[in-house]
Amino acid sequence: MRDLIKRVRDELTSTEDTVCLQRAWLVTEAYRRYEDDPTPLKRAKAFAHVLGNMDLDLTSNPILAGNTSSRPRAWMLIPEHGITNDIQVLIENDGLDHILDGRIPQEILDYWRDKSFGGAAGIGHLAVDMDMVVHRGLESLIAEAERCNGDETDPERRIYREAMIISMQAVIDWAARYAKAAEEAARSERDETIRKAYLRIARACRHVPAKPARDLFEAVQAMALTHLAIAIEGHGMSISIGLPDRVLAPFIDDRFEAEQATDLIAAFLLKIAANSFLGRGSKTQAITVGGANHLGEDQSNAITSCFLDAFDLLRIGDPHLFLRWHKGLSDGIKRRAVEMIASGISMPQFINDEPTVEGFISLGISEEDAWDYCVIGCNELGIPGRVMSTATDTIGGTIQYLGLLNETLFELDDPDSIDDMSQLLARLEERMRRRAVEMRRRGANRWRKMAECVPTPFTSSLMHGCIERGRDLLLGMRYWFPGYYERGLTNAINALAAIEKEVFQERRISLGDLIRSMRENFPDEGIRRLLLACPKWGEDDERTDRWAQVLTEMRERVLKEVDALFGHPAHTVCHVVRSLHHVDGRQIAASPDGRPAWTPVADSIGAEMGIGRNGPTAILKSVLKLDYTGCYRGGYNLNLTLPKSEAKPEVILSLVEGFFAQGGQELQINCFDAEMLREAQREPERYRDLVVRVAGFCARFVDLSREEQEELIRRAEALETYR
Structure with missing residues (x-):
């Protein structure tokens, strides 16, 4: 077989x-x-x-x-x-x-x-209740x-x-x-x-x-x-499998053979991988295993191990695998997972149960339902059959911090009349508010129109409450929350830190001169060097890290006002990227963080590429300063790249456990060296089993576009700055 x-x-x-x-x-x-x-x-x-x-x-x-x-x-x-x-x-x-x-x-x-x-x-961007179908x-x-x-x-x-x-x-x-x-x-x-x-x-x-x-x-x-x-009914991206090891657990009996089960699950993964929507393009079909239930009992089992083994056997990028991590997770499962990461498969990605569940409960979801959460798509969250993606931009939209900041700066009639950061932040918040109201109005109308024009009765029948209510899943599910995507946070944090330091503290440049330089894509390299030399997010430097709190608290104030304006329940926000950092970058001019015009923004909530000068621990410490339960109830994506030569299983295990013990929510780890990736470009036949994590999706390195390959190589080259 x-x-x-x-x-x-x-x-x-x-x-x-x-x-x-x-x-x-x-x-x-x-x-x-x-x-x-x-x-x-x-x-x-x-x-x-x-x-x-x-x-x-x-x-x-x-x-x-x-x-x-x-x-x-x-x-x-x-x-x-x-x-x-x-x-x-x-x-x-x-x-x-x-x-x-x-x-x-x-x-x-x-x-x-x-x-x-x-x-x-x-x-x-959903997960139906497979338990209904199977049992x-x-x-x-x-x-x-x-x-x-x-x-x-x-x-x-x-x-x-x-x-x-x-x-x-x-x-x-x-x-x-x-x-x-x-x-x-x-x-x-x-x-x-x-x-x-x-x-x-x-x-x-x-x-x-x-x-x-x-x-x-x-x-x-x-x-x-x-x-x-x-x-086939018509849903596209991010149809997720939910919690299959829990659904299949009742079939573990005296006749259970782990090797046969692994082969069967491998065949299942290949069947899902052959979903031909968008051909070889990733559909971000997420599978979630492990985790605890509402009683605190570890739900990992023999089939959890089979899923890990099957992914390791196949080494394909889609579907991709997430492991729910908690204090009582089986040591054997933990060890197997970090061994896979160290071997270069870049899966599973890790999700921390405790903050994730707390976020769901804070939305009013029952404790029992909250502990049934799964990952949907890139790194969004849901509950099979009960909650769709926590950040479906059809209803909320996208908060692109860097884009909003640039727009705020470019619309200033007299930039040098801005005396301090508080005045600039007030302008930014007002622009964010206007944009959020516009997106919510447009999204709510589109949501209703979609249910009216292109309903999906089969998928809806597998969602709790939809049969009882006789409604499409867009209107009839047990829980509903307006969701927002978020991107550009890292760049905006760095931009605000640079403006504060160079414009208002050191006064080496006026705000007007900075904006003129941005409009012209930094013709004076000296100005850009000043900006690049400023403290950066991901270095565990409070001068920069405090701006993360300022921006996320601003966003929460704005979105709570929008919730009240529309009479909607509490919103969720998910920091999710996939490859949209390229798309955003092509639309955003040069920015105050020193980023040139039309180049990609940061690809995760971690440090910008080449900026993590104090190593991975500093990146994790910066991210730990975010208020997950208050500001990221929909999840975030944190990419971390480790040198292949130093990424031993015990090192990865210590890193994951330390980050999660302090409240970290998600972690996705690549282990590779730049020279290895260059070799893979030159000799792809030798590296067909090298699976990498690219922002919100996984892929075999040799299948990626040259643009994406080069981005990963630059990320690996940046490791040399702290090795």
Whole structure:
């Protein structure tokens, strides 16, 4: 079996991107056929039409059923949102700029020109309750929807439940199609291992996801079909798997074989990796394992170990793995995790239970629910089936501190009339307030419009409360919080520290001269050198670090006012980047931290690249000064790069435990040297198993664009400053 798994992995990772038109054609056919139906029913029938007529691919990964397009990396298109690329995927991968050019039939383009909602896909950024699927089965949920409709007097709620029923039955029928196809394939298959795999698929798909799983294989098969069905329904980025080691724990019995379970989980990861939305681009499909429950009991188990081993075996970038860390976490799990990091896989990423749960509870979430949290997407947080992403910018927007600061400076009519930092901060806060109100108004309208125009009844049926309420997940979930993304904090901290020191304390430059120099992209290198020499965030220097508190407290004041203005519950904020530091940088002129125009901003909440001159411990000490529970209830991402030669497992373990014991929330660690990465560029065949963490996603280094590779090399070269 392991040889088969490696073959599946090698074929997947070497497959070139193409475009699959099946979903686009089938959705177009269904929308025409059911044009006059209420939108939820039209969406459900279109979903059923796709699942009932798409090609079934059992050959690329014969261990489990499930595919989103006719072959791996053949882009699945979602025209009801839009036929477009994703800027982050283009930054991260070379050669995809024109993947869609000339591939889309004019008939499809013409039909959707005035009908598409916008974007490349639905909201994504969610984790359904897989426990419902594995331990109840879809037939049980269909029966629940039918019972609710028996007493329903509201026609809209009745219609939405009908759409849920159609959608869930469509997934059951899809599984039955796989069962039949697998039986037929087994008859002619000469490879005995594959023949047995087909027969096992056939047996499982006759039973799940309709009914509760009877064994580990059926449970994993049900999860795979459900995950891929959510993607086919139209959700795009960051469909996350939740807490699979907890869902699968009941199947650990006397017959449990760890090696077989690891192989099965590896096949599951490859099935998820083959999700063809955006081809080889990362979908940031997060998997979370470990952690404690609300009673403080460690939830890691034999399957937790299998997930760690499977990721280590495969060394692929997406899905990516997070380990929930707590005081009682198994020593064996801790040791295995840090060994993986030291070996150069850059997974798992670590999440600290205590501050994360405290943040959820402060939002009004029950303690029991809070301890069921998982990671969604890059590093956002959620609770399977109960809370979507804590920072979905559809509703809140993005607080880009550096962009706001630059705008504030550039709009000053008489910069030299600003006498001190308090006057400048007042202007910045007012601009932030105006922007936050505008984003909330626009986001709330779009949220409602999305639920109205492109609902997702299948996904909604797997969210707590949506069947009972007869509502789409955007409107009917148990908890809802307006979420904000945040970026540019590091640069803004450094910028304020530089302005305070050079303009108002040392008076080496006037504010007006600084702004003129910024507008012209620092023609006087002397001014830029002054700014670069100022104290920086990530050096455990209070002269700079205090500005982090000033900015985050300002943001909280503003957003609490916005919550009250709109009558919304408490907001969440997540510092998340992925590759948007490149996008932001292309839009932001030269800034007071000495950053040249149109260059990337910082890629995490840690030190800016090349600035961590006092080493990783100083970076962690700076970040520990942030008030997580008060200001980051949606999570943050902290990238830390350690020299490969010095990154021993015991060093990493000490670093993680020390940071988390003092209240740190998230930590993602790379261990590499610049020369190793240069060698990987020169001889990619030798480094196909080198997995790196790039801001909010993981990838094999050799698969990254040259731009992203060079950024990682510069990050590694910066290590030389403190070695």
